[in-house]
Amino acid sequence: MKSILNKAVLTLGTLFMAFELSAQNEGASGSTIFIYTLVGIAVILFFGMLINVADNLIGIEAKQNNINVEDGGLALIPGFKHLFGGKVADYTADSPVTILRRGHDILLEGEATGAVKEASGVTRFAVQPPSFRGLQPIPKMTVEVGASVKAGDQIFFDKQMPDVAFVAPVSGEVIELNRGAKRAIAEIVILADKKQEYRSFSQPDIKTADRETIVNFMKESGAWSLLRQRPYNTIPNPEVTPRDIFVSTFDSAPLAPDSAVVVAGQEAAFQAGIDVLARLTDGQVHLGLDGRGDTAPPAVFTQAANASKRYFKGKHPVGNVGVQIHHTAPIGGSDTVWALGVQEVITLGKLFQEGHFDASRVVALTGSELEAPHYVRTYAGANVGELLKGSLKEENVRVISGDVLSGEQKAMNNYLNFYDDQITVIKEGDYFEMFGWLLPLSPRPTISNTFPNFLFPKVKFEGDTNTHGEKRAFVVTNDYEQVMPMDVYPQQIMKSILINDIERMEGLGILELVEEDVALCEFVCVSKQPLQQILREGLETMREQG
Amino acid sequence: MKKALLNFFERIEPDKAKSPLLHTAYDAFFTFAFTPDTVTAKGVHIRDGMDLKRTMVTVVVALQLLYVFGTYNIGNQHFHALGMYTGTFEAIHLKIFYGLVKILPIFVVTHVVGLGVEFYYAAKKGHAVEEGFLVSGALIPLIMPPDIPLWILSVAIIFAVVIGKEAFGGTGMNILNIALLARVFVFFAYPTYISGDEVWIAGIEKVGAGAYAGQEYGGIYGILDSIFGSFGWATFGEGKQAVVDGFTGATPLGLAAKGGWAAVTEHYTVSDMWWGHIPGSIGETSKPLILLGALMLVFTKVADWRIMVSAIVGFVACGLMINGIAPDTFGPETDGIFKFMAVPWYYHFYMGSFFFAMAFMATDPVTGASTATGKWIYGFFIGFIGLIIRILNPAYPEGWMLAILFMNVFAPLIDHYVFEANVNRRAKRQAALAKARGEQ
Structure with a gap:
């Protein structure tokens, strides 16, 4: 950074010298005040350069004497980084830090707080095949309605990967099989037993077993469904060894659960999960750590063994694993990496510790329309209505499995998606607003400085689902760039998807993106374009082309 | 009031099948008055408050000071050329009303013609009226000389919007800047109306070789005069004064x-x-006000x-x-x-x-x-x-x-x-x- 500054100073200096010369050429006719101003600026720049050079010399001297100059203690003038590059907390000292400048935190009301409560009254759970990307729409069922299953018993498999089992998250009776469009299976509902029973597996030893044994065990026990492969966010092909495995230990999405709450009490299981993952790849397990706060993240993350760690600081989407991959070891070409969330790692670890497929989840019930947003402990695929019973403020709300950016809308009789650990409830925005585009009377989240939001950077918003405008063609060009902390051109990728230019899509880095990475771009989009949907179409096209 | 207005809009909604053009116009005015009640479907559930209307209107707002100054400057230049009211604020009502008489027709014609074309194409293609012309329509009057004949203006705007924009697919698809395309059309098709020394000051006519005089006031100016006269203010008078010595325009x-x-x-x-007291296109002269608008953008x-x-x-x-x-x-x-x-x-x-x-x-x-x-x-x-x-x-x-x-x-x-x-x-x-x- 510093060298760039120096270059800039030098160039400017030279340029102003040139001005001076040209000013001299035209003699006394010009405005003398102007020339004096130029000379003044040149003098200031000259001394600036001198100080800068001296500063660098001191820096070099300090380096030779092994004195740490990074914290700016020795500098005569503060460097570019110290002036503008936000402060990095002390706890990040032992791992590399990536600071991302672009992004935006949408501050919403209704953050979950307090201790984790046991969810009472949740009786129905569902396995939803659409949660797992990359499967054929009609998977092969291995149980029938009426059958009773234990947690960890196989429910279905995909015909392309017949040995990968998708298993029941809870024990109980299969009571429904709901089909969606084109008779695709949407939900397999299980009425949970009061007392959970687990199918017990004889797990291989993490340290001694060979990779194939571990993989086979994971396929058989349902653990394979915990993995997601980048590109495409699909269930990984068991035949492919991933280049690396990435785990983001924090979620920066609006109202996302705090991973410190999630991991509390599960530290050993998390570490065991990391140990398993380390056996599955020839590369490394990368942990993305939260470098945003003043206090260090839980020790289970920062002290995790068998993983390489990197702190990330910035605004959303800094917690997205896709962004972290991009800044750690980007994918492209034929690379595949795997990504997991913290809770999936814990489930994986427990499976290898205890021999049980324990799909218990800490779920954050959040949003402005809940009486008391809080955390509950339940199992993957819990019924949304039963989770939210009696806690809604009003009726006209949108219930979302996941966060407001990339979650999925759910009705009260639907179920939490497999990978989601959050339910958000916000107001529906089905109202007309008079001159809403000109004089909005209610506060709303935005990145635009045409609203007075920049005066109140800490204000939290209710937020609703109104689109605040109609869909238009792409017009504005600098909105996505403000919130996209990756070296990609989102608008151009979208355009190349729309015209189905596969080579261009790949070249511009579509493989590095999944929906959640462009969700913030979609939020800020002035033209109200459905970017996530467009991106998914592009990814599906890419996948079909192989 | 909001409710009453909504009911009113509901009552007057024309039938889309019977009259697509009317319905398009209705839709444009309705979405102007009310942000629609559409909610997010797939994808993000919450959307930024910014939309294209607001983006475009921000530019229009940034241009408003230029409109005010441009109106004043049309009159100011006119009277300056005649050697009258040379003080900045002297007879400011005459200068402003003189400017208004010049600029209002340009502004109205620009919008009627431009939006007319937009509405026509929106109805024909069956989509909502897009906001692109809001900015073009605000820019075009500012880059025209004050005496531009309105028919030339209309032809230029139709050319720019039809060939420059609609032919390429509408707002967001054009290759060339619409406002500049309108101006360049005048520039090449009717160069004498937009270049040379004689077009930049309003109401100065050539009365012989190298001799110029002010226009004859009458009509609307007469009405204004009777109003100003009743207040005891300065009036336009008859007109036809000769320009000051050394006038070039x-x-x-x-x-x-x-x-x-x-x-x-x-x-x-x-x-x-610097301050803009010079002849030129209507909105281009005042540097501080332009920079103010630029800062806002x-x-x-x-x-x-x-x-x-x-x-x-x-x-x-x-x-x-x-x-x-x-x-x-x-x-x-x-x-x-x-x-x-x-x-x-x-x-x-x-x-x-x-x-x-x-x-x-x-x-x-x-x-x-x-x-x-x-x-x-x-x-x-x-x-x-x-x-x-x-x-x-x-x-x-x-x-x-x-x-x-x-x-x-x-x-x-x-x-x-x-x-x-x-x-x-x-x-x-x-x-x-x-x-x-x-x-x-």
């Missing part, structure tokens, strides 16, 4: 092209040029500061270059162009419409480069080429319109290479990673 640039800076300062002071991030900064850099670079090759001394035989070349680069900021073009024309997101890197290049060349055209073009001493249209055409090419660079960067990075893995 030329803009500072027109003078500079013939006689260099010395010729300019004979007629105008630097402060007049930069702060709200509606326009990209990169284009503005790099346009200034290109301008300065080109100015230095031309100053460098200009001759040092002039004889009596020296051509005007050499004197023009010798005008120091920083004086060029005072003359002409560079700031207006840089702030409001070059920053058009649809026709400009779309990438950050591309914007630096695009802006630089606008500044650079524009000044070349201004100084070295023998026919017409101003270049931003042509430079911006020229760079509009090249913007996709610039972007193409920026994207190529991104593709190559990614490919290289992949190759490096693969190599590192191979060596492990």
